[in-house]
């Protein structure tokens with residue numbers, strides 16, 4: 001293989017760039033099952049995730065899995081056979097969660113998804129009021145839908161559940177917003193929170209987790225559906241081997257412990273402020289690129305645009321996939337493709353995790369270079385606008 005000098009930049013919305021401190025923490029021999037140091041790492045992660053999620057109520061259960069595993073453990077513990085999950089339409093990820101719920105033999109009730117807009121909380125209230133038979137056991141809400149790059153209003157969703165008088169649990173997927181956008185489990189009155197390692201948590205893929213409050217633990221305990229690996233009761237063991245229902249993903253855990261330390265050392269407020277600033281720089285560039293009428297924001301509501309990822313549409317006749325190839329192979333900037341109905345019509349710039357100003361400027365410049373090569377018309381001052389935004393701070 002030919003050598004490519006310098007860094008290759010990864011700007012997908014997960015997996016994200018992994019800091020050296022995290023890679024170095026993973027570079028060690030595994031421990032034997034009885035070694036107390038492993039228990040200490042697991043405890044540090046449980047404590048750290050609770051602090052990150054801002055919960056005293058929630059207990060953290062971890063799985064050697066990706067985010068889909070964390071979805072599945074929520075489905076099989078919370079939704080008894082014959083019951084349903086209400087899934088507000090936020091984009092491709094809400095749809096996939098609904099499909100997985102049905103794949104597990106449970107019902108999924110969907111609220112309509114309008115491309116480019118966040119979920120409408122009124123639809124949640126309406127669907128819950130219509131559920132007179134009380135089939136719906138939980139509302140599965142995606143905080144930031146990584147496909148539509150739209151962040152949904154959790155407070156409004158919670159208020160809609162309350163207004164309906166329905167006892168459904170509130171389950172929130174923060175896979176793409178954790179450690180990027182402010183979120184507090186207890187203040188949001190979320191009963192279950194779903195996360196994974198490879199996005200804002202700055203770690204390699206392979207760990208899914210949930211935080212579960214007491215009410216949700218009681219609902220799960222009363223659910224007769226057979227389950228084993230995903231069962232939350234099993235996760236309440238003290239011995240690490242039992243807690244993971246087998247060998248824990250040790251080296252990944254060492255990495256996540258280090259990643260949490262980095263987040264707390266930077267300070268969560270600073271982490272959120274950094275994401276807000278870097279995303280506003282990306283938005284300033286996209287706004288500028290849009291001037292020629294070919295490039296446009298997928299999310300039509302500026303205040304709902306995510307701090308983690310931006311989905312950028314390209315007019316008919318232009319090929320975002322070809323542009324992405326040029327960006328990756330010639331300019332060493334990897335951006336993501338679009339998902340679901342947007343496939344082939346848009347691309348996505350991930351801007352979450354271990355990221356700073358020169359990295360995001362490099363990504364924007366790489367995309368501009370690739371669009372130039374491909375003859376895609378765009379407003380020329382994008383990087384300049386991003387610089388101006390960063391300079392203001």
Ligand SMILES: *Cc1c(COP(=O)(O)O)cnc(C)c1O
Nearest residue numbers: 066067068093144146175176196
């Ligand atoms: C990435 C993502 C998932 C799925 O995570 P995997 O680790 O790819 O299974 C779920 N929900 C959201 C919002 C995501 O961004």
